[in-house]
Amino acid sequence: MKIPELTVHARKTALATACVSMLATGTVVADEDTLTIGMSFQELNNQYFVTMQKALESAAESIGAEVIITDARHDVAKQVSDVEDMIQRGVDILLLNPADSVGVETAVLAAKEAGVTTIAIDAQAKGPVDGFVGSKNYDAGYKSCDYLAQKLDGEGQVALLDGIPVVPILQRIDGCTAALGEYSGIEIVDKQNGRQERAQAMTVTENIIQANPDLDGIFSVNDIGSLGALVAIEASGKDIKLVSVDGHPEAISKIQEANSPFIATSAQYPRDMVRLGLGLGLAKYWGASNVPAEIPIDVKLIDREKAADFSW
Known part of the structure; x- marks a missing residue:
């Protein structure tokens, strides 16, 4: 029997959402080696991305993780350099909001080689990312x-x-x-x-x-x-x-x-997007094998x- 697509999507999304729920309730505790989470934004001169940043910082604080934030200012060369710098600083999880979906591949490859769990946020990135969360x-x-x-x-x-x-x-x-x-x-x-x-x-x-x-x-x-x-x-x-x-x-x-x-x-829904992205990143980082590769988020006409x- 074929499982309805909506049911599969809901079940997959729930797996990543569970990590987010644990973040909110404080039931997730970081290892004695503090997690370092990096997020590279395509820009921060936009309330949409600032809202994401604040949601990420709040969620990371709840598990005692450190956060590194960078702003590419729509310059993909700067974004690649920012990611390489974060890798040198020892990030465990990279949330990547690409300034250019194709041009950022160099950064994705560098993160993969360094063993960094990489989740693309809002825009998909070319290369071996571990997951993607974005709007429909x-x-x-x-x-x-x-x-x-x-x-x-x-x-x-x-x-x-x-x-x-x-x-x-x-x-x-x-x-x-x-x-x-x-x-x-x-x-x-x-x-x-x-x-x-x-x-x-x-x-x-x-x-x-x-x-x-x-x-x-x-x-x-x-x-x-x-x-x-x-x-x-x-x-x-x-x-x-x-x-x-x-x-x-x-x-x-x-x-x-x-x-x-x-x-x-x-x-x-930028808050939901980055929280689900972090949840998916944590699940992948901790070795979960039954989480989705992508989580699409509904939009609403206002x-x-x-x-x-x-x-x-």
């Missing part, structure tokens, strides 16, 4: 763009505000494109890279609006970029609807404003109605 990013793009298409009554011109070349961003674009493709009256007229940065996204959006005077909607691959896009939309005075991905507090606040062009975002009750 295809669903995130799909949900946001399906909502946008509905609010446009299935007709209009839409532009895509792309980002850096990591798997989640590619999946969000794929999901968005698939959703918009289900509406024969929707046309994707432009796609440009806002690099997920507020200032860059604002400039790019200004150019998109100027080049497409009949534009009706924009999908941004993340909320920080969308906040820059929002400035450009409001300055244009045009009726252009905006959707995004993340659930950033500032984005949620903008969505709640009456008559805001920002109408929805597909929210992620519109104006739901925004008042949502927070990370």
Whole structure:
């Protein structure tokens, strides 16, 4: 008899979640040789990743583990150097949030050679990682763009505000494109890279609006970029609807404003993501053989109605 996929997923997820539960209750005690946990972020100039950092530090403190945090600032060469430095400092578990899914492979290989348990967080990394925890990013793009298409009554011109070349961003674009493709009256007229940065996204959006005077909607691959896009939309005075991905507090606040062009975002859960990542890393480090290689996390569409009750 075939076991339903949802049941298998739930059972696998529970194995890693058990480690997280023990973290919260204090029933996990580190060995007399204190664990050292390293986390390399693609950036920390974003509340999404800062929320992860705080959740990790809290969980690590509960088991008496030391934490080393680095910020790649979207520079994959710096990230590789940061990881190599952490390996020299003796990290036992590495949580890796790639600045570039392919370019970070050198760091993954170095960690593997040093015997470091490596879990990719939020974005998958090329190379022999021991596990991956991340959002269902295809669903995130799909949900946001399906909502946008509905609010446009299935007709209009839409532009895509792309980002850096990591798997989640590619999946969000794929999901968005698939959703918009289900509406024969929707046309994707432009796609440009806002690099997920507020200032860059604002400039790019200004150019998109100027080049497409009949534009009706924009999908941004993340909320920080969308906040820059929002400035450009409001300055244009045009009726252009905006959707995004993340659930950033500032984005949620903008969505709640009456008559805001920002109408929805597909929210992620960064605290859960890093806690599950640490739980999976601990399980792998301690030699568990029946834990999953990947743990996908659901996303939730947050519109104006739901925004008042949502927070990370």
